[in-house]
Amino acid sequence: MITSDPHDEAEDGKPRAGRLLNACRIDLPPDDVIEEIEYERFFRLNLIYGDLQGPIVINLVGPDEAAAEAPHIGHVPLSDDPADWDRVSRGMPGRVMIAAAAAAAGPVDIRSLPLAIYMPFTQQWKLGGYTRGRVVNSFTLGPSEEQTVEVFTWDRLRTGFESTDSFDSEQNTESSGSRRDAVDVSRDVAQQSGFEMTSGGKVGFTVGVVNADITAGMTARTGVNSAEKQTRNSIVEATSRSTNRVRTSRTLKVTESRESGREERVTRKLRNPNLCHTLTVPFFEVLANYRVTTYVRAEDVRLTVLIPSSQLTRLRGFDRNAIRVHETALRLALLDRSLEPGFAAARLLDARDRACAILCEGCSCGDDEASNAGSIEWNAVAAAARAVADAVALIRGTPILFPLSVPGAIIADATSVADIKRYLFSRALAAHAPRLLTDLAAVGIPPGTTQPGAGQVEAMHRVLAALSADAVAGLAHDDSVGTAVYWQIQAIVFSTITHELISSFAVTAVIKANTGNLDTYDDRGLLGAIGAFTVAYDAWAKAQAEERLRDEKRAELARIAREERQLRVLESYGLRETADAEERLQALLDHLNDERNIDHYRFAVWNERSGGADDAVIALALGGLIDPTPVGIVGDQLAVPVRLEREPRLQAFFTDSVADLIEATVRDERRHILPTAALYAEAVVGQCCACEKETRDRRTEENRRLVLDNRLLALEADRLEARLAAHPPLLDKDLPPAARIDVTVGDPPAGTA
Incomplete structure (x- = not known):
């Protein structure tokens, strides 16, 4: 195990955090917290506020009390500080505020709202040390072998675009017509007009003996005869031929060549200095050991009431437009920082759409104005x-x-x-x-x-x-x-x-x-x-x-112009760049709209605006029933802490419930082992099984010679030390002259054997 004693201290009494010990251990201070995560959970109760609310007495509210509090009720605090809200409702009895909230025909009735318990959790990750993991690679070298390991990376990108358009149109029109027109008009008119009048009258009278009669008559007749005849013949023949040929050829070749490369060259040399032993170098992964502790922050547990919010109802999910509008809030609340490039991708795609709107749709000016x-x-x-x-x-x-x-x-x-x-x-x-x-x-x-x-x-x-x-x-x-x-x-x-x-x-x-x-x-x-x-x-x-x-020709020209504008867009926003942006944006959207994360981000967006802008929260906070600041959301409802000091039944229920919940929620402690980017290497020398006898003998004699040389050097050192320790020291410059010895070689005397 690669670890150290956390209580190992330096001379000044302070732990040597992060220092390498013995070239293979890392010294860590005791209880070193690597990361601390805070999150919350809501436990919905099968109760509503009215189930635990005491009786409301409104007939005891006098006009003097209401008049005294009138200047305060009409003004809403501009801050989220609970003390400001307490100052607004301070002085008026609790029954007045509860009666006002209950009697108001407002958007929400607190007596019908469900209750939930807000429980904040803290999770601490403490590093306990490092251990050796599995073998990820190894090298084996023979005696006196040298191996060079070279890692070479080269990234090359080249893009090209080629477009060829051809338009041929041929139109032949031939028409032949023949027309005959014959008109025969025959008119015969016979008209006879007659006037005949016959008048007869007889008048008789008697004068005396005389009788007189008068008679008159008249007859008239007229006759007219007319005849007319007309004949007309007309013949029209026409032949028309028309040939129209249009040929438009357009070749557009755009070659975009872009080469970008990145070269990484890592060279390592491994050499086995042994003459008759193999050498194996295995590489192990290094694992980090964490102790993860999860517990409830009992002092922050609250009893909350769930208030419907119209703003949360409208914010069902996130799209690119919502990301652009609420980028600051979402960026600050982002849980996974690796998804942060999605915001830049949203801006890039929005800019590309605007470029398309400017270029791809063209403009209406010039001749279009006249048309x-x-x-x-x-x-x-x-x-x-x-x-x-x-x-x-x-x-x-x-x-x-x-x-x-x-x-x-x-x-x-x-x-x-x-x-x-x-x-x-x-x-x-x-x-x-x-x-x-x-x-x-x-x-x-x-x-x-x-x-x-x-x-x-x-x-x-x-x-x-x-x-x-x-x-x-x-x-x-x-x-x-x-x-x-x-x-x-x-x-x-x-x-x-x-x-x-x-x-x-x-x-x-x-x-x-x-x-x-x-x-x-x-x-x-x-x-x-x-x-x-x-x-x-x-x-x-x-x-x-x-x-x-x-107009086909005009449509063709418009198509060509449209393609040219699209090419301009591609020149400014490359295909790969756009595809990468789409991928990053989609990854961010999937994370934001995940059912496990969406409430977190919806609450972050809601927190952009002032909490006092929610009408239901304002009304109930002015009534002294809740705090003005929500602590979270549950679905489309805001979780707002309830003020317990005005309701003894609520306070007693909350005290008992929290005690039971905290007792049931134990402090959880677990150990996790996670891989790291580090590697650990060892050198393992193999057994010698291929040496000849001469080599072993030569090695033995060489070792003996080296031992004798070492002993000779040690004796010489002892002799010199003894000379220096003598009184007086026997130095070379003070030595007496050596005695002269003469040796003569001659013949022996006679008679001597």
Whole structure:
């Protein structure tokens, strides 16, 4: 095991953390915490707030108490400090606040909300040491063998693009016609007209004896005969031939050659210095031993109430647009830092889409301006764009007097009611499209009767196309906007008009009825103008498309231009770069939308905005029932701590429940072994089994000679030390002269054997 004694200390008494000992051990301080992770869990209870709430007494609230607290209730703290919220409700008895929250016809009734216990956990990773793992590689060398290991890496990238387009069109038209026209007209008119009148009269009278008779008669007749005959023959023959041949050849060859390389060369030499022994060098992986401790932070356990949140309901998941909007919050809350390049990928892909919008869609200018003038569709879309610009100018130029218009709305004053409706629409704009008016005004359509240009119409279409269907629906009607304004009006009425809690809700109800239940917004005709512009633009775009399709040559030129623009996009944003960005973004989206992580990131996005902006949390916090700061989310509900000091039953239940939970939740301690990037090597010498006898004998004699040489050197050293230790020291320069010995060689005397 590669480890050390954690209590091994230096001379100054401090542990030598991180120091190498004996070239193979790492000294670690005691209880060295490598990483500490905090997370939370919510345990939902099969109870609601009303099950543990005490009785509410509201008939004991006097007008003096309500009047004394009126200046505080109408003002919402701007901070998340619980002390500020306590200061708002300090002095008024708990029964007043509970009665106000229970009697309010607000968006949520706390008595029906479920309860949950918030339990924070801490997990500590402590490094216990290192151990040797499995063999990952090894080298075996023979006697006196030398081996060179070279690792060579070369990365080369080359991209190319080639495009060839050819367009041939041949049209033959032949027509032959023959026409015969024969007209015969025969007319015979016979007309006879007769007039005959016969008149007869007889008058008789008697005068005396005389009788007289008078008779008259008349006859007349006329006759006319007419005859006419006409004959006409006409023959027309025509032959027409037409030949039309169009040949367009386009060859585009774009070769993009890019070579980028990276070379890494690592050379290691392994040599076996033994003459008759093999050498094996195995490499082992180094494993890190961790002691992981998980425990509950008992002092931070809270009893929470789950409050529905409309903001969380709208944020069901994450897409590229949501990542761009909430990048800062998501980046800070990211659990896996290896996915951080996904944010840069989202920006790159968004920039590529904008480049496509600029290049791939082309522009409407020059000749298109002339062709647009006079067309029915163009006149309609220009008039609709003018109407949108006028509505935007009217909204931006009309001041909003709210809350000064609240008193006038009580008597249904038309000006005050209209002002409140305009304020409702401004709140809807702030919630769903905060930059809509600014972007539409930036299109640059001047006031008056000047007709906008095609570029301005296209810019307005891009602004409106960015609006989602949910945003448009929210601009027309949003319950959360009406609820927020309702509570603002109630606070104003309470603090400035009635100074009495119950009557303030009655007056607020009158204002709500006079303003159409706060459901009717005064958008000054903006939404209607936007709808008319969308319809007119679609008709104009369709007419433009049909016009382009009618001309084949123009369509072909447009196709060529479109491909050239696409090539420009590819030049700026390479295929591999775009594919890598798509992969990084998809990995980030999968992580964010994972069911195990999505609540964490939704709460991080919710925390971007002030906690006081949630109307339900404000109402219950003002009532002294909850803290103003949520501690987490459960699904689409905010988990907000409950104030226990006002409810003895809640406090007793929480104390017993927490004691049981903490007792049941033991301190968990486990050991984990994880691989590291380090390697550990050993040298193993093999047995000699191939040496000859001469080699062994030579080795033996050589060893003996070396032993004798060493002994001789030791004796010489002892002799020199003895000379130096003598009194006086026997140094070479003080030695007496040596005695002279003469040797003579001669013949022996006679008679000597």
